[in-house]
Amino acid sequence: MKYFFICTVAILFSSTSYGQTDSSSTLPNRWLHLHVANGVNFIRNEALQNSYATKANYFWGLGVRIGNPQKPKVFVSVDYNFSNYRLTTEVNRVRQDSLLRLNQLIPGLSVELLKLKNGAIRTKAGYIFAFLKDDINKLDKASPGFKLGLSIENKLFQSQAVHFDLDYDLMKAKNNAFGDYDVWKLSFGFYL
Numbered sequence: 056m057k058y059f060f061i062c063t064v065a066i067l068f069s070s071t072s073y074g075q076t077d078s079s080s081t082l083p084n085r086w087l088h089l090h091v092a093n094g095v096n097f098i099r100n101e102a103l104q105n106s107y108a109t110k111a112n113y114f115w116g117l118g119v120r121i122g123n124p125q126k127p128k129v130f131v132s133v134d135y136n137f138s139n140y141r142l143t144t145e146v147n148r149v150r151q152d153s154l155l156r157l158n159q160l161i162p163g164l165s166v167e168l169l170k171l172k173n174g175a176i177r178t179k180a181g182y183i184f185a186f187l188k189d190d191i192n193k194l195d196k197a198s199p200g201f202k203l204g205l206s207i208e209n210k211l212f213q214s215q216a217v218h219f220d221l222d223y224d225l226m227k228a229k230n231n232a233f234g235d236y237d238v239w240k241l242s243f244g245f246y247l
Contacts, residue, residue: 085214090118092244094220096138096157100235106191107142107155114138114157120165120246124214127175130165134181142191156188157236159224161202174209174216185226187236200226204240216246 093115104110118134136159144151163181183200204222211217222240 086121086123088120088122088124088214089247090116090120090132090134090244091247092116092118092134092136092218092220092242094240094242094244096224096238096240099237099239103155103189103192103236107140107153109140109142112138112140112155112157114240114242116242116244118161128167132161132163132165132181134161134163135159136161153190154188155190156186157226157238158186159200159226160184160186163202165206171209174207177206177208179204179206179220179222183224183226185224185236187226187228189236194228196228198226198228198236200224208246211245214246218244218246220244 093113095111096114097111098104098107098109114136115138116134116136118132120130120132122130136157138157140155142153142155144153161181161183163179165177165179167175168178169176179202181202183202185198185200186196187198188195202222202224204220206218206220208216208218220240220242222242224238224240226236226238228234228236
């Protein structure tokens with residue numbers, strides 16, 4: 056199984072590398088780009104901030120972006136973001152752990168607003184399938200959401216880029232007395 060995994064990764068990696076079809080150099084024409092990101096979720100709800108004694112938590116994400124690198128006006132993407140925050144308290148000498156987890160599956164679009172010398176400023180929008188777990192407020196369910204954001208991208212090579220994003224993620228848990236899980240998201244990542 057280990058060798059199968061190594062071979063699969065090697066094949067996927069080689070399919071994303073560049074080939075030269077003749078003696079002249081050609082631009083890559085990969086339509087599929089892997090995406091890796093990490094950053095901070097800034098929690099907007101004051102009651103949630105007070106419950107977990109924090110205003111922010113770390114997240115990481117993986118995904119894919121689909122689009123023609125020769126015409127980068129619009130890209131389609133699917134990202135998975137994961138954040139986990141655990142609060143440990145002691146009540147009557149008994150340790151209690153409370154978990155706040157925000158998992159997100161986000162299909163979305165990215166549209167170029169302004170072309171820069173070696174990159175672009177892009178706007179992003181997407182639908183969020185949020186999987187929320189909040190031990191203090193007794194929530195463990197899937198909830199819908201919506202994402203809006205801005206991204207500054209800078210190309211490193213012909214199809215690889217680094218990006219800085221500012222997003223607003225609207226996440227409301229229905230049928231729950233405590234339903235506001237909206238976050239501002241500041242992130243940094245790579246398109247490979």
